[in-house]
Amino acid sequence: MSLRMENVSVSMGGRRVLHDVSVDVLTGQFVALVGPNGSGKSTLLRAIYRAKRPDHGRVLVDGDDVWRSDARAAARRTGVLLQEQHSGFEFTVAETVAQGRTPHLGRFDRLGSTDHEIVHDICERTGLGPLADRRLGELSGGERQRVLLARALAQQPRLLVLDEPTNHLDIRHQLEFLELVRGLDITVVAALHGLDLAATYADVAVVLRDGRVVAAGAPTETLTDELLSAVFDVECTVDTLAGRPRFSFRPRR
Numbered sequence: 001m002s003l004r005m006e007n008v009s010v011s012m013g014g015r016r017v018l019h020d021v022s023v024d025v026l027t028g029q030f031v032a033l034v035g036p037n038g039s040g041k042s043t044l045l046r047a048i049y050r051a052k053r054p055d056h057g058r059v060l061v062d063g064d065d066v067w068r069s070d071a072r073a074a075a076r077r078t079g080v081l082l083q084e085q086h087s088g089f090e091f092t093v094a095e096t097v098a099q100g101r102t103p104h105l106g107r108f109d110r111l112g113s114t115d116h117e118i119v120h121d122i123c124e125r126t127g128l129g130p131l132a133d134r135r136l137g138e139l140s141g142g143e144r145q146r147v148l149l150a151r152a153l154a155q156q157p158r159l160l161v162l163d164e165p166t167n168h169l170d171i172r173h174q175l176e177f178l179e180l181v182r183g184l185d186i187t188v189v190a191a192l193h194g195l196d197l198a199a200t201y202a203d204v205a206v207v208l209r210d211g212r213v214v215a216a217g218a219p220t221e222t223l224t225d226e227l228l229s230a231v232f233d234v235e236c237t238v239d240t241l242a243g244r245p246r247f248s249f250r251p252r253r
């Protein structure tokens, strides 16, 4: 599923926070949005998953303007995983993952055997099998994050939108999470603070500053010492260690 953002501008609280953002994502690509706090990553994602309508510009998914298409159709094809969940703590893990099937059901339908199989399979793949009967409110932040990913995957989306998905995860689960997402062969757009993770897993890094795209392309070309030093206002050195990019930061003097 391809994604194209054409001159997207968005305001929050009456202030323009995204300015003429254009991004092209090919089917199956993993795109990382990187940039300092407040640079507009979450806002850009909101415009994609229909939570914040742009002032102008278009968001096209496979050529369809998401803001002109049916909300339910958009919900079916787009999986979303956000930073925080503030409700639903009383549901069990299995019930929460099963909610991912909702966009595929008719209004009065119940889960069928295929839905149950999908939910079971996703729980196994995300290592949630042993937690299936626990309530969300009784889990750690990282465990909860894995449940929410599983719910997004149970939806079998063709476009996955992730806002800081690895925030609460320990190192092993960060790597497992991104390996899993990469292996899905679907289009992924993820806001990531971990530059090493972005450089390792993303096909394309889009760097935002003050609501504008300042670089977009292969991470090796975009995530350079010079650009990162300027964008994050730190001294940054990029090298490689054991074949993977390594980023070192020092405060500016």
Ligand SMILES: Nc1ncnc2c1ncn2[C@@H]1O[C@H](COP(=O)(O)OP(=O)(O)OP(=O)(O)O)[C@@H](O)[C@H]1O
Pocket (backbone or CB within 6 Å): 012, 013, 014, 017, 035, 036, 037, 038, 039, 040, 041, 042, 043, 044, 191
């Ligand atoms: N509800 C809101 N009302 C007013 N301004 C908002 C609102 N939400 C976000 N903003 C502003 O919009 C700008 C972009 O915020 P956004 O959350 O998109 O940044 P971000 O790059 O995701 O930041 P972070 O890395 O801190 O998560 C910021 O200046 C922020 O203060």
